[in-house]
Amino acid sequence: MKQVTPQEVEMLLTNKQPANIIDVREVDEVKTGKIPNAIHIPLGLLEFRMHELDKSKEYIMVCRSGGRSSMAFKLLENHGYKVINMSGGMLEWKGPVE
Template identity: 50%
Template structure:
């Protein structure tokens, strides 16, 4: 297995294709605008929702689930990188977030 590439939140540019593999309740509390949301356990069934020709930056809360998702995607021919520190690092970096619950976006 090849070494998985990890990137910091600072290297993710505007318009990057971001895949959020957290659970629904985590997504609703706060997520990246325009990210694609597919919880980790649904990824095998929803692989067709993703474009194999697009580079994906995969994110979760702290980086564990996204690392597993990144390795799984790469093993299926997708181009994916793991986002170091996950949404916690995203929030700390002051990057844009939105919520689906009408409250201030946060990471749970």
């Protein structure tokens, strides 16, 4: 499984590099804050909304601690998407939130 640290994701955003981030947490969790410009698709809906994603792009999967984003990673990878899991999830995120 390809992984990236929260610090590496923050560096991408700081350097204004393109980052396609998908937050798979539940609605009430996202209300506490999410990474700026992250797309919110709860894990339970990902299978039904993956058609909205572009297979030519690479997506960084994010959840609270890394477990659900790992499941999302496997689901999308099995359907031919390019994905990276953010290890540690939002518990390790020290960057800005919206």
